[in-house]
Amino acid sequence: MSVTRTLAKFLVTHKAVNVPQAVRHEGARALLNWVGCAIGASQHATIKRTLAALNEFSGPREATILGRRERVDIFQAALLNGASSHTFDFDDTHIKTVIHPSAPVLPAILALAEHQPVSGRDFLHAFLLGVETECRIGAAIMPNHYNAGWHNTATLGVFGAAAAAGRLLKLNEQQMVWALGIAGSHACGVRETFGSMAKPLHPGIAARNGLTAALMAKKNVVGPEQAIEGRRSFARVASTKFDPAAIAEGLGKTWAMAENSYKPYACGVVIHPAINGCVQLRNEHKLKLADIARIDLKVHPLVIELCSRRDPKSGLEGKFSIFHSCAAAILLNEAGEAAYSDAIVRNPAVVRVRDNTHATAQAGIAEDQVRITMTLRDGRVLEKYVEHCVGSVDNPMSDTDLEAKLRAQCKGILPAVRVEKLIALCWGVGRLKGVAEIARVAAPRS
């Protein structure tokens, strides 16, 4: 059987009851993390401007833009929620493929769940199947595909979105083959966009297009038969590597979701260990910025290459400064998006500590490690070695960490009582009668 058909058959026949409990729980964690990211960036100019461009053309306003009052049609909701959840580069990562798996898949099926009744059990199952689809096709063509210049979260996300939406639309096997084929005609997104608003739009575009592909297949719009492995398929055309075994082998036995990871801080992942260690020292010793004379960091060489901006002028530049990140995290006890406002970057206390923070690359320090020496004004010298940064595969964010991350992202957007309700809904997603309730609660007022 062709790889496409093997995958399609799996997608339409797999039973929710056969998903291991740990994978289901990881799905709920990913959902909670994604909802927070979408709400957190919902007031960003990328979302406001895209909404301004499209709003007057909206169809039936059935769907929620997370964190916002406006309602739009399901395609626009998929686009906007996909975009907002990726705007701060704060969403989840499937380490093996470097795909951000939730951002293209969840907005597609959440929008669909506002159009037709979808139970939490089916929703979670469809989500896991969508993630499996994008990550398996990704594994078949990575890293060549990304190295060539493609933005894999966009190009592969559309297959995940089509698979997940197609499952909820109860496509038959042939229709699922077509849905994957039509998705392949929508696979797009290049890395030239990085640094512009078009980049976060990518998973939104993938979500909207994947949803469209599934709806078309449901009405028997005929797509190609060998969407994935065919000689002129997207996967073959857009990568110099193609390993079909990565797609077909072990379906239903291993789950990509089990390898998912979450960012505790809203900046490049290589500076996470330093932030993690500084926050620990801050809390263990009840430190304020004013207490600190100097910070010395022994880091992985990539930190120096990517994130050693000495004198950031804006919040965005601050994301590429390990010096700013440590100082801001000590001030705020976190390094969420708030640590990267222009105001924090200009804060004199932050600037003073930033100017007295120094980093040197050291052999033997891994990417998820750091060695910190902090000298206080009172003469004390504190040491901290972070062996595995929080958020790394070996030290995942706890459920409590994820809740705290979501709470920080919702601040000023959703009332606290609604935030707690949202957290409870995400943890209990598998038991929800109708998933639309999550969307309803995730907007400022219903």
Place this chain on the structure above:
Amino acid sequence: MSVTRTLAKFLVTHKAVNVPQAVRHEGARALLNWVGCAIGASQHATIKRTLAALNEFSGPREATILGRRERVDIFQAALLNGASSHTFDFDDTHIKTVIHPSAPVLPAILALAEHQPVSGRDFLHAFLLGVETECRIGAAIMPNHYNAGWHNTATLGVFGAAAAAGRLLKLNEQQMVWALGIAGSHACGVRETFGSMAKPLHPGIAARNGLTAALMAKKNVVGPEQAIEGRRSFARVASTKFDPAAIAEGLGKTWAMAENSYKPYACGVVIHPAINGCVQLRNEHKLKLADIARIDLKVHPLVIELCSRRDPKSGLEGKFSIFHSCAAAILLNEAGEAAYSDAIVRNPAVVRVRDNTHATAQAGIAEDQVRITMTLRDGRVLEKYVEHCVGSVDNPMSDTDLEAKLRAQCKGILPAVRVEKLIALCWGVGRLKGVAEIARVAAPRS
């Protein structure tokens, strides 16, 4: 200046008055040809099923699906009209790049012209600028891009649609740069789809996405600066060849539209000379199928390779049979879509002549040539040499030919009086006060 910015500046500053009259007339010919193709396939299952999938999600029903009564939002109209105009592979071709230039551009701006007032002069100008954009980027990366497996009408069409729509939206230079960048994030479509409904959907997807990109840029959604020439741009990522001079040189001096061509027959272009010659013999000698004993064709070798199906069982297979095509054209005095119905393929008179038609490859016969020997039942032997087939670059379809093609495509869909009105509107497009009238007249009832 970067290639992207050079092109953007040209697109926003070029004046309609500086387009040569011959190019404007060619634009009107392309419009007329495109409108006919869109109407001709408007009842096809590809359109019906896609509409069935999307209709309930339509926004404001401002826009026309050519040839149909339903109205939809401008994005769906762009998608559906782009798809219908490419469904029968009967639309125009820019020979140098093998792009079908009208199908991605015209539906985008025609939909826009139903949303906001657009004069015929501005419409025609925007159309020409859009075609220039897609064909110039195409020239920079062809043939490697197509050979790799990309469907260039889709991938490059989105740039053309964005440019044309952006011009009508009066984007400034920076916004046009962004529009091209956002278009680059939407560039998609692979050749694996050929033979499925997803293939004709491609220019529709490009039209919808290009229109979306332009609307976003108008609201200052920020795209990349070097959308075309950047290291990770679509053009660089999706082709092993990149010749920036093909984009920037001679802007406003040469026009891609001047190299446009139109298909007289609804089948593979290599069998057009034989059809052309048979139709000429038919009319010169007032022949019926019953008069013919045998036809011998001396053809270019590609005919044998691509279109020598001996015993076609369906209309679609008939398109790949030079034998069927000649017989059907003698019966019908044309080889439009009607010549490729299942019924005509089964017609006993057609089958008899088809079975007595023979083709041999001959050196010295060019792709647009044929040498025909027709033996009649009364013993006469007729000869015909076609030096340049109608529709070829050296023997373009006349304005009258294009009118006849449109009339045939509209048969059974639009009343004759409306068809004549539509033809007059297309020829006079440059003087139209509001282009929306073309769309209005191109639907069965307004």
